[in-house]
Amino acid sequence: MFFIDRLCIQQDYPEGNLPLVGRHVIERIDLETGESLPPSVDQKILEGSFSTKLTIRCDGQRYRVEGNPSRWQRPDNLFGLQTLDECVGVYNHVLNTLNLPPFTKNTRIYYRQSPDGKKARLVGNGAEITVIDWTVNHQVGQGNELAFIRGMSGMNIGRGCAPKLYPDGNTCNWREKSNWIMTKLYNKAAELRKHLKKESKTVTENQDTRLEYIENLITYCESQGVVREEHSIRQAFLKRHNLQFYGAVTESDFYPHLHYIENAMKTIQISHDEHQTIADLLLEKGIVNSRQAANATQNYAMIWQHGENLKNRLSRSQFYEHKARLKAIGIDIGQQFDVTRMCPTLRRSEVIQVSPLAVPDWYQLPKVAQSNILPFKAFA
Structure with a gap:
């Protein structure tokens, strides 16, 4: 089952007068009229428990949150949140602590008036999704991760999208720099080991317990042969398919666009x-x-x-x-x-069998309503 690994979302607040949230504020004045223009605010990084981070910005009228809601306040995100409502719930919990209004669902979508010669653009009265990453874990068997990724790296996906296999063999990307959609396969145990190396250098509360938990995750991923499939859907793609309107779309609307890897695996299964x-x-x-x-x-x-x-x-x-x-x-x-x-x-039967990864009993699943933001001040 796919879950959401990253979400960038924003909303306009027509009434304005929201707290300014960011690192720096630049006041702007029209030199011809002397009229004050909306301030320019850069983004602020919020730090939470387990070295997790979210990026937030508010210029008084538009507010935006970027990050990984499935990872927020958790030591890992091997499994994450499966619905948009859960992810937005995490962000709204954070917005509330900063005295900002919650992201709301779109109840009306309409064409905004545009200048002459410009194409009319659809807008809504709620939150807009600008980037969303969908992820699923594959179990390919202990020791088969590199063979699976290497085998898949021999296939174009979609409309002639060429693969890029990284030198260590642990990652393969398709359309890495695209502003449309990026697809990736990578060895989850190897990625967790990099994370463990960083964690071990930072002295934090209950560090030994956290490191032990991550070690257990690595052992579990290695024993099952976990390869993660990830699709990062960018703003241009979302607008092309009208998937940007939170509340007007459901999770099932995204699924038809996440089949590239599955289709490639099916053709390889048939041929061998x-x-x-x-x-x-x-x-x-x-x-x-x-x-x-x-x-x-x-x-x-x-x-x-x-x-x-x-x-x-x-x-x-x-x-x-x-x-x-x-x-x-x-x-x-x-x-x-x-x-x-x-x-x-790369055979899905007999040599390499691909199946969904089960959630172990001891795994700590995400909780939506929790927040422990490190000290930070929002300026009105």
């Missing part, structure tokens, strides 16, 4: 359930209708495996025709051939 030639498999799955077409595509796959760039050999239409056929069985000739990334190392 049995040991067959590429041509036989293409025919069996109905991807081609003749032995001649199957043999032709298999031939180009073998040429690709010998390191040749097929874009230089085939016409554009031929290349994409064979690429589509082969990608349907888990072979992506759009990527440079790498024997360490070949699909036989």
Whole structure:
């Protein structure tokens, strides 16, 4: 089940006169009219328990909170909050401590009047989501994390989105710098070990208990082979699909946009359930209708495996025709051939079985209504 790993949300308060929240305030004056303009306020980082942080800003009229609601006031976020209401509840609890109004749901969505020549823009009367990260944990078996990530790194996802495998093999990104949507797979135990290293350098209350708890989490993740799948949906994507209006959308509205990794795993599962030639498999799955077409595509796959760039050999239409056929069985000739990334190392049955990660009995699940913000003053 997907849960929310990061949420950035903002809302306009038309009445104004809210407390200014930030690190610095810049007062602005129109030099021609002498009229006072809305102040410019930069963001302030709020620190909570367990070295958790949220970023908040309010210029008197618009207030914004960024962070990880599933991680707030917790030693980890292996499992997190599954609904938008729970996440907004965490933020509203923090806003209340700063004398700011809560984020509210949109009850009306309308087109805002725009200047001549500009496209009309949809706005609402509630909070607007600007970034949201959806996460799910996969259990691939002890010691299989790197093989799973390496295998997946041989596949483009979506519309030709190329993978980026990190040198240590623990992380693979697709569309890393996109302002649309970014997808990532990473080894959760390795990520927790980095966090543990930082935690051990900071002397805090009940540190030994906290470090022991994180060690137990690392042991659990290693024993289960936990790989985390993460989709970071950015503002441009949200606006394109009208997903930015809190209250007007539900969690299920996001799910259709989180299927890229699952689709890639399905094609790899199909292609390696049995040991067959590429041509036989293409025919069996109905991807081609003749032995001649199957043999032709298999031939180009073998040429690709010998390191040749097929874009230089085939016409554009031929290349994409064979690429589509082969990608349907888990072979992506759009990527440079790498024997360490070949699909036989990534089978969802028999070799690597992928299943949802269960929540252990001793795990501390998140609580919405709790807050222990370190001293901070908001200036009116």
